[in-house]
Amino acid sequence: MCTLLVALLSLALTLLTATPASAQPPRDAGRPAGGVPESLIKEKDYPIQLEPPGPDRIFHVESEAALRERIRQEFRQRNERAEFPPEIELVRAGTSYEPRFFPPMASLFVPDAVCYKPLYFEDKNVERYGWDTGIFQPALSTAKFYVDLAMLPYNMGVMHPCACEFNNGYIKSGDPAAFFLYIPPFSLKGAALQAGVIAGGIAIWP
Helix, strand or coil: CHHHHHHHHHHHHHHHHCCCCCCCCCCCCCCCCCCCCHHHCCCCCCCCCCCCCCHHHHCCCCCHHHHHHHHHHHHHHCCCCCCCCCCCCCCCCCCCCCCCCCCCCCCCCCCCCCEECCCCCCCHHHHHCCCCCHHHHHHHHHHHHHHHHHCHHHHHHHCCCCCCEECCCCCCCCCCCCCCCCCCCCCHHHHHHHHHHHHHHHHHCC
C-alpha cells in the first residue's frame, strides 16, 4: 500500500513540474540543418547556382594557379579576400635527381601449343573436359582403361612412344565441350603390331 502511494505521489509531482511541449521553444529554432544560425548566412556571401553547368564548364581543364586566380576574382566581386594555405616546396629549385634504373624483369610465356609424349591411357572427356556420369563413372573409367590396355599395341603403332603430340585442335580450357567418342585412326602399322602381339600371346600361352 505504501509503495502504491509513493508511486502516485511521484507521478503527480512529475505532471506538475513538467512543461507543455508547446511552451518549449524548438531546440534548433533559427538554425538550418547545418547548425549555422540563419542570421549569419547572407545570400550575397553564399551564391547558389541553380542552373546546371554546361559541357564547357564540366570539361574545362585549368591549372592550380588558374583555379586560385578564379577564386580570388570571385571573392573580389564580393569585396572579400581569398586566403590559401601556404604552399610547401617539395623539391628545391635547382635540385637534380638521378632516375632509378630497375633491372629488366624476365617473364615466362607458355605457348599455346605444348608438346608432350603420347598419352595412351588418357580419358579426354573426363580428364580434359570434366565430363562426369555420377555413380557410373568408376565403372566406365575402369572399362576405358582395359580397352586402352588391349589396344595399346595398335595405339603404339599409330604413334610411337617417342613421338611428340601437340594439344592443337583441342577445345580450350573453360570452353563448353561436347562428349566425343575418340576412335584411333586407321593404321596398317598399328594393325600389324596388334596382330603380332595377339599371335605372340597365343603362341606363348596355347
